[in-house]
Amino acid sequence: MSSNGKNEKYVGRPVKRTEDPRLIQGLGHYVDDIRLAGELYVAFLRSPYAHARINSINTDAARNASGVVAIFTGSDIEGRVGNVPTAAALEGLKVPKYPVLALGKVFFVGQPVAAVVATSRYAARDAVDHIEVDFEPLDVVVDAEAAAQGGPVIHHDFGDNIAYVHRAGIGDVDAAFASADKIVAQKMHHQRLAPISLEPRGVLASFLPGEQQLTLWTSTQIPHLLRTQVAIMIGLPENKVRVIAPEVGGGFGSKLNVYAEEALLSFISMQLHKPVKWIETRRENMSATIHGRAQSGVAELALKNDGTILGLRYTVTADLGAYHQLLTPAIPTLTGLMLSGCYKIPAISMVCTGVFTNKMATDAYRGAGRPEATYVVERLMDIAAQELGIDPVELRRKNFPTPDEFPFATATGLFYDSGNYQAALDRALAMVDYDKLREIQKSDTAAGRLVGIGVSTYVEICALGPSAAMPAGGWESATVRIEPTGKVTVMTGASPHGQGQETSFAQITADMLGVDLNDVYVIHGDTGIVQYGIGTFGSRATAVGGTAVVYATEKLISKATKIAAHLLTTDEENVTFENGVFSGAPDDKQVTIQQVALAAHLASNLPPDTEPGLSATYFFEPKNFTFPFGAHICIVEVDRDTGDIRIKRYVAVDDCGKVINPLLVEGQVHGGIAQGLGQALFEEVVYDENGQLITGTLMDYAVPKAHQLPRYELDRTETPTDVNPLGVKGVGEAGTIGSTPAIVNAVIDALRPFGVKHIDMPLRPEKIWRVISNQ
């Protein structure tokens, strides 16, 4: 038979998202849109203290409040609901017990202390104010470096606040630094960020006592992994738990987790035999949904005078917060993996100390450890270029591996699949006319204007990942089924939550089967329907999940070809399949895939020993990660009097391999740059010295808004990968990774007349003004 995929009616084209009509009309169903008869509402009493002993909790008045059905505290459920799990398995990792409701002590502002169940959302919230808790405040440690050096010990049994020390890297770094002509070093801070998905978290749990079945609607990126964990936590057999991730309004990594509320609501529904719902408020979202980044460390680069890099060292403290959420300790290890950036660096070493602080846990936020690595490397490159008197573009180019050096082995233990870093950079440079730009910058500078050009070249690790490198499996699954009427159903174990795979997976399947796009329906996010899957994170859904769809479709076509040969009364070898039609030599009789599907279901005329039905499932295990890359260039002008930063141009050339749908890729890049820019310029989770969250609302936490963003000038290069048959690499996090250092590099470049080497993010105008005015 013919090979698949040569018919590309949809793949590679800007097909409009099939998800959008329902979403933009407000017809989608998020957790809060699902209403069950008799549902009750939960509100939480959360800790107002960052660290305190709970001497007593008096719920009497609250129990008598109007509409209250039940109240649960930590001691009510002790031993009956398992602790919040962490999947990270690092050597020597200290794992504090993380009860779903605080027991004896609280460790961060926002930690759940008691849950009120009532007949309405208002009654539940009102009753929270009637619970009396005698908190005895304890000493607080907020600063990660202070926590590492001692400070009040948060989890007493451990003796100190150090959760782990992680060492990564290959090569003799000390020798590299000893033989260097030039060493540059810089302390850098990656501030704490809040992921801020448009839809906050939300949970609806419904237990049916007769069937002993629990259905859990929750806004998650990982329905299957969550099902396994919740089943263990509440002691129900996993096959009696159905997790449904309905419409999910964004996650950015924050919903790649198992949260206390998900298990607790399940437990409450089992106790009360009623559906119970909790929808996170924005204030809860700011304080009790995971944060991201929060690393602080010293990065050093050893070079020869000609710019050749010899080695890199990064000594960093990671602020983990009070407890481990699902992947908290693992995030900084991703930083360690990506410290080679897109350069040949023979020796690399990272020593990361993960520390407990009295704050919400950090975990995966768009990029998850990789933006930190890219930022460190790209800032060092600019600092080194400045100190060596080499143009930052030339320094980068000098240290790129050439396209024929791939697969490229890094001193962090990775093998970059494919790349052409020169091509992406050249394209970006051409788009801005870099040489001319530097000339203009000189005359601008002479005229007293502060114009800066920032370049960032990045590589990222996507398609997470081979199972050996993942805590809970790195494969992905797909089932493709053709119904008797010829309609095609695709079930993916990935759980897209805004990325648009309902469209892109339909494009892939429609092309392979030669059917109309509208005849393909993609189902995801329901463990009662879809075979086990891993989920959507780490730019993996298309590269791993899409590949599973390809292989499942191939399996299905293979079976359909057997049936077609039978119907065409010829041998399988004589059958070709194109545009949805099987043709059989020698007399070129034809049968459509829809006719084959009907025959497969009627089953009255099938080849011997053929299973009826037309369905195939494939679990795809990737043999490697993928490594997309790109070059971002940002041009800024700084207002000398106010320190305000204006982005004059923003150019991004990204290479995510082959593109299934350019609209989706562009959307990912736009959103990614916006969030990367947010980190560079505006965003910062701020706790005060008592561990109180200062940025508890969107009036103080600056999520970038449309008018604060530049016009994006985008282009792509396309370097395929052989890691998967689609040749795709992933693009979910690229914008976030490439943009932050490009913007910071541009601002520092603009401030060169003031001799400034580095300013920590976010680059608030006041910081810039202080540099300019030497205050």
Added chain:
Amino acid sequence: MIPSNFEYHAPTSIEAALDLINQYGDDCKILSGGHSLIPVLKLRLAAPAAVIDIGRIPGLSSISLDRDRLRIGALATHASIAASDMLGQLCPLLATTAHQIGDPQVRNRGTLGGSLVHADPAADWPAAILALDASITVRGSAGERHIAANDFFVDMLTSAVQQGEIVTEISVAVPAQPRASSYIKVAQSASGFAVVGVAVQLEIDNGVCVGARIGVTGFAPKPYRASSTENALKGNPITEDLISSAAALADSEAADAMNDIHASGEYRRHLTRVIAARALRAAARV
């Protein structure tokens, strides 16, 4: 983010509203556009027994010209002020200020009267209201009174409107030179409120500044007239040098500066001078 229980009333006359306000005393809040009140309720920073929605009282949102005065109903939204051709012609400072408030949703719901009574020290309106020397009309059960802009802002989140009173109208004299005006602000990156905002209304005769009113918001716990700057300008030929030296006095009236995670007092003080100079240049077209 879930308010506590309150009674909701939507009177259709000022008299009925005043009756309700007197009935509840301190234990009620007046709802206009709701963009200040609703967040306060949702965060449970206020838990009044009743919310009196004056949004359905007819006649409180008109914009009209009465001889030489522009009269703007307290319920006029920021969007309607921004879109008013008459204000664009006769008092562009109002339109230009309205346009810089919040985002489209805020401008479509938020009202001039509601914003003024809330007296947020970082709101945009106070600067313009001061620069236009507006008069604020309030109604209470004892009748009507007029409060001069200068007397209106008492302290942070406190205006001169008394318990039992409702703002009904804001009026301003049509400026002699409507276009000799500007409002420039540095916006806080999260909220869009003014870190510092300066509104200027000038009168220039043959290159000489014969009238100057300057309102400053954002910098101090209450908005103020930059009188020192005004005095330095008046009677002098408008030049770049004059603007620079006059603007350098724009912070003199405020002893205490606001200070938060977005901007220190020191930086706000600096910005006040810089933005005052820019606003003066824009108004004077220098």
